[in-house]
Amino acid sequence: MKKPVIAIIGPTAVGKTRLSVEVAKAFNGEIISGDSMQVYEGLDIGTAKITEEEKQGIPHYMIDTKRPYDSFSVADYQVLVQQYIDEISSHQRLPIIAGGSGLYIQAALYDYNFSNQKRDDEVTKRLEEDLNNNGGLSLHNRLKEIDPNQAAKIHPNNHRRVIRALEIYQTTGLTMTAYQEQQKRESPYNPIFIGLEMDRKLLYQRINARVDDMLKHGLLDEVEMLYKQGLENCQSMRGIGYKEFIPYFKGEQSLIQATETLKKNSRRFAKRQYTWFKNKLDVHWYSITPETIDETFRKILDDLAGMLRRI
Structure with missing residues (x-):
């Protein structure tokens, strides 16, 4: 039988991290990060990396596995995630991928072949x-x-x-x-995609507030530390949340300008995430608001129980 895998997807700041922990608690699961930037050590605040308290004792993978100067490709992600899926499943636990890097998640779950075209x-x-x-x-x-x-x-x-x-x-x-x-359309797993969505205006408000909160909790110090290590041109520093502040440290922009650029880029990224997931994957979508989040999460858990029974 194909191994079941839950993938919790959606735009930034919509609530994927919290839901993934609830799903793991309900179904004896372990969580694999589906965020291509959370693999880097030291990139904590800007990637909204889950804290130990938020993990609630649930094992997490694909976090802090690379140094900031390392490169990391979708093919690298695919190999590692498939290994973790096998390992988690072998312990009779449920693999759960949570994140917003659409191509990475799709490549891992649909077994894209990155090696059959040899380099010339x-x-x-x-x-x-x-x-x-x-x-x-x-x-x-x-x-x-x-x-x-x-x-x-x-x-x-x-x-x-x-x-x-x-x-x-x-x-x-x-x-x-x-x-x-041209890649295969059939997954070697039994993937169930749970998507969280939110009214666009409300989501953008949450994104803006999240950026302000990140700055209050030391995002600027985090980026400055990486910048002073000479990592400006590394892959890790090209992620949203980091590249926007380089002009500020070079004296080319004010902090207000850099912050507004980060908010704008984050909103645009959320829009691209929606487009990717809506067009590429068969997703069970759930609309949430701050007032209905608990009720919606209960419904998701009930629905997942039924889906897993049918696998």
């Missing part, structure tokens, strides 16, 4: 020479012309991913988007 050293060498001669923005603009969907997902400074996307196109004739669309 000659093509890679030419692209790296182009990078050295013309800069990363030139390569990213080329990708934007070929595959705008993929270019929108990759930061111009993430040269490794830009080169990989261009390499696949040059060696196969397929864009990375088309390559991913």
